[in-house]
Amino acid sequence: MASSRDRNGPPLPATASEYAPDLSITADDNVHLHAAGYNESPDRGLINSFARFRSSPLDFIREVSLHFSGTGWRSFDNHIGQPEFYSGFSEDMKTRVLSNPMLVAKVRDLAAKRVEVEAADGLLGAEAQSGGGVGEKDRKAKRKTQIEESLLEVSETWTDGMICKMESKSFIRGAYYLATQLLTRAYHQGVHVSSEEVLRLRTVAAEAARKKHSIIFLPCHRSHVDYVSLQIICYRLGLALPTVVAGDNLNFPVVGSFLQHAGAMWIRRSFGEDQLYITLVQAYIDTLLQCGYNLECFVEGGRSRTGKLLPPKFGILSYMLDSVASGRVEDAIICPVSTQYDKVIEVDSYISELLGQPKPKENLMDFLSSSSVLSLKLGRVDVRFHEPWSLRTFISQQRERASKLPQQLNTKEDRIRLLRTLGYKVLSEINDVSVVMPTALVGTVLLTLRGRGVGKTELIRRVEWLCDRVRAQGGRVAHFGNLPTSVVVDRALEVLGPGLVGLVPGLPEDTYYAVDRFQLSFYRNMTIHLFILQSLVSAALYSTVKRGGAPESQRMSYPDLHAQVAFLSQLFRGEFIFPTEGLDFNLARTIAGLETDNVIKVNRDSEGMIESLELSEEEGRNGRENFDFYCFLIWPFIEAAWLGAISLMMLTPPLSHTSDSLSTAKERWLDMKRVQDRSQLLGKTLYHQGDLSYYEAVNKETLKNSYTRFEEEGMIVVAKSKTAKTATTIRLADEWTPARGAKGIIADGPLWRFAERISASRREGKNRRDGATVQTRVLGLADLVGDGLWEGRALDTKSAGAVEVGAATRQAKAGMKRGSMARL
16 A cells, blocks of 8 residues: 655656657647656746736737738648638538438438328329329429429538538637637646657548548547547647537537537437438538548547546447448548546536536527636646547458357347447547546545545545556556656645635644535546446455454355356446456456455465455455445445436335226336436435435436446336427336335335345445335335326326337347346
8 A cells, every 4th residue: 555655755657658748738829748747837827828918918919910820830731631621611511412322312212202192192183192194293203303402402401500611721720729728728737648649640640631531539528628629639730620520509609600610510419210311411421531531529429427438329420330331431540539637617517417407508698608717727638549440440350250150140230239349449448548637536535535534644645556556457647747746636636626625724734525525526437447347346345344243254255256246247337338358357357456455365275266255454454445445436336326226116106006097017107307307306315314325326327327227127118209299208117016015115026136236235334224224214215205206197008109118118028038137
C-alpha cells in the first residue's frame, strides 16, 4: 500500500506509453509541445489572455483579423482530406444524395405501391379498381409520376435540412476562433492531445485522403463539448473536419444553423417505419463515405449521465457498416476517440435527470444562459486517439471466423453479430486509451473510504496508490509533470469545488469530505472499468466476509466464488465492458493478481488446485483498505440491481385484480415509464428508511439497464410499440410472478431468490441488516408503492397491442431458454 516515493516529492514515473509529449491548444491560438508529464503553470491559460484582450483592444482586433483573413494555418487551405468549405458545397452534396441509385429505386418502389393502393381503393376510377379499361395504364403511370415527383420534393426538403453545409472558409475561420475562445475560457488549461497519436493520425489521414477513404471518428460521449473539442483539434492540426452526426433536438433557431454550417448533420431521434427517410439517411452516409469525407458519430448514442461508457447504440453505426459490407463503399477507417474532462459542464443537469426530472428541451435561451459556466476554471480536456484500423479488414476477419463456426449464421444474424462485435470493440479501445484525470482520482478515493472524511495526508497517499494501481492495470494517468502530488490534489479539489468536496474548518489537519456523493460518483465511474474484475471477485468474497467471526468462517470455497462471480458477471453484462478471454481465464488472472498484492489468501490442495479463498492476514492488518476499495466501486451498482429486482415485485397483481376482467397473467400489462418512475420512488423510500445504502442506486439509467437485462433473461415481458401513440408496456413472466398471501407478497419463488442472490454481495453496515424484519418491510413497501400502478391502470392484451404483445411473449420465452442468471 505504501507509495514508492515521498508524497511531497517528484511524481511517480510514467509508463512507456506515457512518455510521448503532449500537445495543448490554449487561448493564445498556439499549439504547445510539452515534454512528457507537462502540467501548465497556474498562470497560463485563457484568464490572463482575456484580461489582455479587454485591456488591449488593438491586440484583439489583430487576432480577429488574422482569423478572418486566413493568415498562415488559419486559412485551412492545405488541410489533409477532401475539399471542404467552398461555395456550392451544399448543392453538390444534395445533387449526389438525390441521384443515389438506392434512393431513386426506393422512391419508385414507394410510388408504385401507393398507386396500387389507390387503384384498389377506387381513387383512380372504377376501371383501375377492376383492373380493366383502355386508359388504366396511362392513369396509373401518370399518377405514379406525380407521386414520384412529390416524394423527390420531400426528399429534397429533408436533404436540405439534414446535410452539413460547409460553404464558407471565412465562416469556419470565425467559428474556430469563437469556439476556441469559449472552450478555453471554461477549460482554462486548454485541450491536450498526445503528439505521438496526432502524428500517427496525420499519417493515416494522408493515406486515407490519397485512397479517398473516410475516417470515421467514434468518440465516447459525456458532454456537448466532445464534438467541439474534436473539431478544434482537426482544424488546428490541419485535418479535414468530420461531418458530425447529431440529433435534431439540437437544431434550434440560430444555434442549429451555426452548427450545420460548421459540420453538423441533423437526423431524427427516431426513424420509426419511415422507409423514405431511412433510405435517405443511408444514401447520405453512402455519399459521404464514397467521396472520402470524414465522419464523427457517438457510438453510445446519447451522453453518458453516469461517467462510464454506455452500451453501444447500433443506429447510425449500422448504416456505416452496411455501406462498406455491401460493397457500395470500398473501405473506411475507424478511429476510436476518448475525451476526458477535469470537470464536465453539464454534470449538474445529469444528476437531476438521473433522479427522474424530465430532460429539458434545448433552446436558445438556455444556451445563452449557460454562458455563466464559461468563466469557470474547469481544468483541461484530454483527447486521445486509438490507432485507426480498416473497417473492410474488420468485416473480412469477422466473416472468416463466422464461416468456421459449426452452425452457420443467416444474413440477419451475421449483421447483428458484426454490429455487436464492432460496437464493443470500439468501446473497449476507447477505454484502452482513456486518461484518468486528477478529479477522477480524488473523487474515487473520497467515495471508496470508510468514515465521514479523510485528512490531507491520507488523501495524498491514496491518490498515489490509485495512480500505481491504474498504471498496473494498463491505464493512463493524466500527466502531473514535476509537480508534487499535493499540488495536483489541491488543483483537483479547486476544480471540483466546495459544492462537491467540503473542508471541515477548525481542525489541526485539513480534512475533506464528500458533499455531493451522487455527483462525485460521475468522476469515480471514470475509473471503474480498470478494476471491474477485482471488484466482482471482492464483492463475491464479501458474501462470506461480512459474516465476521474467525478467519475460517469468512473463508469461501472456490466453486461458490466461481458461481457468484459468474452470476454477477451476467447481471452486469450490459453495464460494463469485460475482457473477451472468458470467465475462467479472467477469474484465474484476477485471483492471481489479488494474491500477489496480498489482498487475498488462496488455499490450494496437494495438486495445486484452488480449494478456497479468504482475506490475507496483511489485508486484515491494513484495515481491509484494498479489499474495501474494490467493493466500494461495485456496491452502488449491486444496490441498483437489487432495487431493480425488488421493484419487479410491484408487478405482482393485487388480489383485487384476479377478477374475470383480468383473469390471466397474459392480460396484466402496465405502462413501462410509470413502472420505472415508481421504481425510483420505491428506491428513494428505501434509501431514506435505511434499507438502501447508496442514493445513486436510484438513478434512472442504471435501473433501465437492469430492466433490459431482466428482459433479456425472460423475467419480464416487454411489449414495445412501433408508434409514439401507444406506450411500451410490461408484465412479469408467469414463471417469475411471486405468489400472494393474505398479508401480501410471499418471500419465496424464483424472483425472491434472485433478489436474495444479488443481496448476498450488498454492503451491510449499521444502516442495514438483512433479516425477517427487513424482508417484511421491503416487500410491504413494494406493495404500497406498487398499488398506484394498478388503480385503473392495468391494460388487457388488446389495449397493450395484440401484435406487440405476441412478439414480446415469444421473445421472453426465447430469453428464458437461453437465460443464464436463473441457472447460476
